[in-house]
Amino acid sequence: MKKIFSLVLAFTLMLSLAACSGAPASQPSSSAPATQESSSAPATQESSSAPAPSQELPSIGNVIQYNPNQPVNDGKDISIELWYWTGAANLFQSLADKYAAIHPNVTIKLVENPWEDYWTKLPLALQGKDGPAIFNVHNSQHDNLIGYMAPYDIPVADMEKEFVGATGHIIDGKIYYTDYGLMTATAYYNTKMWEAAGLTDKDIPKTWDQFREIAKKLTIRKDGKLVQAGFSYNGGIQGDVLGMNYQYGQNLFAADNKVSLNNEAMKNVIQRLKDMYAVDGVCEYNFGNNSGDNFGQGTVAMFLGWGFMTNVLKQNFPDTTFDCFEIPTPAESVPYAYHRYNGESTFGVNKNAPAEQQAIAQDIIRFFLANDAIQKEFCLANAVFPAKGTLKADADLLKVPSIAVLADHIDRYIWPGPMPSTVENNVKIMLEDIFYNKADITKALTNAETTINKDLANLKFTSQEPMYKYASEAKK
């Protein structure tokens, strides 16, 4: 009996060894993947009722058009995977459902991975033939993904006509992905605290000096102890600092695509932030460690956050009433650029996927780009300014405060290109050294610049700043 048991144990061990070997994982991650098959029930799309089988569906789109009556994969059943990172399962399910309603022979399996895991698992999966045919892209990971992407089979000219920023995404005459929405740094303010301080809409600051005065008015101390910060940037302001340099006419990257941080513009930006705490007293470095969370918790009156914070605040802190205004500038005159924007990217097509799956992926992308309703849904979900021209004046989108602030000056926001994550990561370290470790600003800027440029030397990054409409106004 003992021998039989031991034999079974040994056999099981050998089996487990054999099971562990094999091709690189093209399977979803070990964290529970949200594989969801799209429903085959007809879904509402542009019309409110399911069309009879013989009824032709209207064509969708403006410049980029989509014909929903054209069968895909010759009507034969096909299944593809769409990978995305955690946070928007409903959004992708909605897209999958709408597409499957038109093409019931297509099954779109949604596979979700946590953000950190996504960026290692996705490139490895794309190397094999079993990876997802279509996947969510973030441009900070451009360098690791571009080698696996197939170009869109939509004419580049059509993309450029219809989508802001498409030109900046052209590589060797082709587009592999672009932006469906644009996001930038925005000032969020608590409307109740604003009113309590006796402020009105007329007090919305346009310049940094005005902003500092408002922040002082919003700061409350009791018995010398800070109880309400007028403005906080605790917990990380690197995403906002990287962009304020443009207000001084200073580009972030030099002609040789190396980052330029150690300059007067950046020193001014950082010194102003330090002075807000040390001189104006609008906050303290140990008054909370996350300005966004502290804003939601009701201890901070204003903070700088990107557009996505709109929905984060609504979801996590529904009782906090807030509004947004455009990021202030050094002077009242129109700056070289108000700030930079970054785009929420459209999907990528896996060039290693089987041809028929790639064809479906391309079709989904055309459907996604042509469909204003879906574009609007995605923009609302991420609180981003629509890159699609036909949605610029959409009333529902302009009701979102972080979107509305961009509407007047969208052409005065610059896209530096698919900035690798080393830039933000090292600027974060630099700012912590300056604010918390009392490092010298110039030394910290120099160190960060050196480290980032060492990393950039291993990456194929090309700055898109020369493509900016007002690039000629930059400091030489």
Place this chain on the structure above:
Amino acid sequence: MAHRSNEKNALGSRSEIILRNIMVISLIAFFTVFFVIPIIMALVGSFFQWNPLKLQFNFLGIENWKGVFTSELFWRSMGNTIVFAVAATVFRVILGLALSHALYSRLIRHKTLYRTFYYLPTITPMIAVAFVWKFIFDPQLGLLNKILNSDINWLFDDRYALIAILILTIWKDFGYAVVILLGGMYSLPKDCYEAAEIDGAGAWQRFWRLTLPLLKPTILFIVITSLISYFQTYIPVMVLTQGGPGTQTYLATYLIYDEAFVKYNFGYASALSFVLFLFIAVLTGISFKVSGKNNAS
């Protein structure tokens, strides 16, 4: 015949020999596939500019190794790691000794209950513990500042950030030392203590001259395993400080994680890993030598 029968008994029956061989071969195969081959691949990779995510594998010679030894961040990380590992180990042993000695006392009841409470943090996943402690360390809302009536920004003050990570680690791991040392105390010969009592030795003398020397092998075991474990700490850093403020709480393994999984610089990360591996190997060798001398004496 008798000789052959004895030989057969010494080695076991034929089926036992086959079973043993299967087990041993399976274990060797397991270690080869999951340890030896990856280690060799990492060593080879350390001489390359290696990013498997974009199939980049360019020969660099010793550039990665040169980069490691000339990196200020590497030396700071190693310094932080040594300080952290030694401090955490010392506190773990001292706290473990104190509590296990207290639990060993005849005056304490419900020993099993206390043992369970002390061991609970040890078996709780570090990631969960780290997230809870992140709230505890919050400068405004955190429990620690409220208890101490202080105004310390634990995770963003360069004087306290590493201490914060130490506090978390000691809180989580002291239970392991308590349980091991308590087990050690139960195995100590009672007659020595009886003899000491008869000779008039007080409690402190018994502890210092009997308990501590007799527990030396157990303490040494805890020290060695603790040092090896703490040299590989990175989860508390990842959750609490991300190496900050600035790079003040970078530990060696966090630096490796950062280089490999944030910057995708696997070649450089492999070189870092090997330097850490050699360091731990030397440390382990010294520990075993010291342990061997103690056993001999």
